Amino acid sequence: MPAEKKLKFKLIDIVLLTLITAALVYIVYRIKVTIRYDWSWEIIPKYLFRFDKGKSRFVASTITLGFTMTIKLSIWGIILGTIIGLIMGILRVQSGLFARFAGRAYVELIRNIPPIVLVFIFYFFFSSQLLDHLGIEDAITTAGPGLKRFISIIFIEPKLLNEFFSAALSIALYEGAYITEIVRSGIESIPKGQWEAAHAIGLSRFSQFRHIILPQALKNVLPPLSGQFISTIKDSAIVSVISVPELSFQGMQVMASTYATFETWIVITLLYFMLTFSCSVIFGKLLRKMQTAD
Numbered sequence: 001m002p003a004e005k006k007l008k009f010k011l012i013d014i015v016l017l018t019l020i021t022a023a024l025v026y027i028v029y030r031i032k033v034t035i036r037y038d039w040s041w042e043i044i045p046k047y048l049f050r051f052d053k054g055k056s057r058f059v060a061s062t063i064t065l066g067f068t069m070t071i072k073l074s075i076w077g078i079i080l081g082t083i084i085g086l087i088m089g090i091l092r093v094q095s096g097l098f099a100r101f102a103g104r105a106y107v108e109l110i111r112n113i114p115p116i117v118l119v120f121i122f123y124f125f126f127s128s129q130l131l132d133h134l135g136i137e138d139a140i141t142t143a144g145p146g147l148k149r150f151i152s153i154i155f156i157e158p159k160l161l162n163e164f165f166s167a168a169l170s171i172a173l174y175e176g177a178y179i180t181e182i183v184r185s186g187i188e189s190i191p192k193g194q195w196e197a198a199h200a201i202g203l204s205r206f207s208q209f210r211h212i213i214l215p216q217a218l219k220n221v222l223p224p225l226s227g228q229f230i231s232t233i234k235d236s237a238i239v240s241v242i243s244v245p246e247l248s249f250q251g252m253q254v255m256a257s258t259y260a261t262f263e264t265w266i267v268i269t270l271l272y273f274m275l276t277f278s279c280s281v282i283f284g285k286l287l288r289k290m291q292t293a294d
Contacts, residue, residue, distance in 0.1 A: 031262065037262060039262070039263065040258070040260050040263060041263055043258055043260055043263070044063075044260065044263050044264070044267055046061060047061050047062045047063045047254050047258075047264075048060075048061055048063050048064050048267075049061050049064060062250050062253060062254055063247070063250055063251065063254060063264075063267060063268070063271070065245065065250065066245055066246050066247040066248075066249060066250030066251065067247050067271050067275075069156065069244070069245055069246045069247070069250075070233065070236055070237075070246045070247040070272075070275070071275070072154070072155065072156070073164075073167060073168055073171060073236045073239065073244070073246055074232055074233045074236050076155075076168040076171075076172070077168055077171035077172050077175055077232050077235075077236060078175070078229050078232050079172075080168065080169065080172030080176070081171070081172040081173075081174075081175035081176040081179055081232065082176075082179055082225075083176075084172060084173065084176030084179070084180070085175070085176040085177075085178070085179025085180045085182065085183055086179070086183055088102075088103045088106050088107065088176065088177075088180040088183075089103070089179070089180045089181070089182070089183025089184045089186075089187065090103075090183070090187070090209065091103035092104065092107070092180060092181075092183075092184040093184055093187045093188060103180065103184075106177065106180065107177045107180050107181060110173055110174060110176070110177035111177045111178070115170070115174050115235065115238050116238055116241060118170045118173065118174055119166070119167065119170045119238055119239055119241060119242060120241070120242070121170075122166040122167075122169055122170040122173075123163070123166045123167075123170075123242045126165070126166050126169065127162040127163060127165070127166040128162075131161075131162045131165060131166075132162065136161065136162075137158060137159070137161045137162050140158040140161060141158045141159065143158075156244075156245075160244070160245070163242055163243065163244050164244060166242065167236075167239035167242060167244045167246075170239070171232065171235060171236055171238075171239065174235065175228060175231070175232045175235065178228055178231075179225065179228055182221050182224045182225055182228060183217070183221060185220075185221070186217035186218070186220040186221035187213060187214075187217045189217065189220050190213050190216050190217055190220075194212055194213065194216065195208060195212075195213070197212075198211075198212040198213070219290065222283075222286075222287060222290070223287060226279075226280075226283035226286075226287070229279065229283070230276050230279050230280060230283075233272070233275055233276050233279065234272065234276065237272075240252065247268055247271060247272065248268065251264050251265060251267075251268040
């Protein structure tokens with residue numbers, strides 16, 4: 001096992017550290033002296049947790065509820081985006097003209113539309129036209145308390161269900177376009193000899209994909225795929241424009257009611273960092289474990 005390298009501070013490290021420290025000091029100075037901002041950190045805790053007298057315990061408050069909603073949106077966006085990306089990625093490497101065209105058209109269309117436009121399209125068409133006519137929200141609203149609670153846990157409170165579905169699907173479609181290209185590049189990275197060997201032993205095209213190509217491609221796509229998953233968490237903030245109560249939207253609500261601009265957004269930043277950095281650490285350990293297994 002190779003000896004671990006000792007970390008040493010070089011001149012460039014000291015210079016960069018000094019510049020960053022100076023920048024932070026200057027920002028604090030501008031906020032305190034020039035802007036004359038009055039810090040009010042004492043009001044933030046009640047927006048994280050509040051004491052519910054009826055339940056005689058502390059419950060999640062505005063910012064924490066937004067944090068959990070961001071997690072839900074990210075999970076559903078990742079699941080649906082991965083399914084879309086896997087299907088479209090496979091279509092992108094097919095020999096059939098229509099399959100390749102469908103996959104290419106999806107990628108080029110979605111990647112060249114601003115995500116906020118995609119969110120509005122889904123909100124005003126998918127939510128107000130399709131979901132309203134299906135009556136899903138009305139059916140769940142009139143359902144029993146058990147179903148309502150289940151829906152609230154895995155999605156959102158029933159009265160905001162249409163907005164949640166619109167948000168999750170728009171995120172999934174947007175991220176799915178990038179996942180499609182990751183899957184395509186992973187499949188195309190497999191040597192041609194693997195295809196020929198699978199064909200030689202009599203496997204069908206589907207069996208070649210399932211048993212030979214995709215397992216190998218998965219190892220190649222995991223690093224960029226993990227980065228895309230983390231990007232999904234950050235991109236979920238865009239749905240705040242349609243009033244889905246995720247972390248950024250709740251942050252704006254708290255800021256509007258308290259005028260604690262810096263305190264609110266510092267907390268929001270730390271929560272986003274905590275979530276994305278945790279995912280980065282988990283994915284890093286998973287990748288190292290897979291490399292060790294090989």
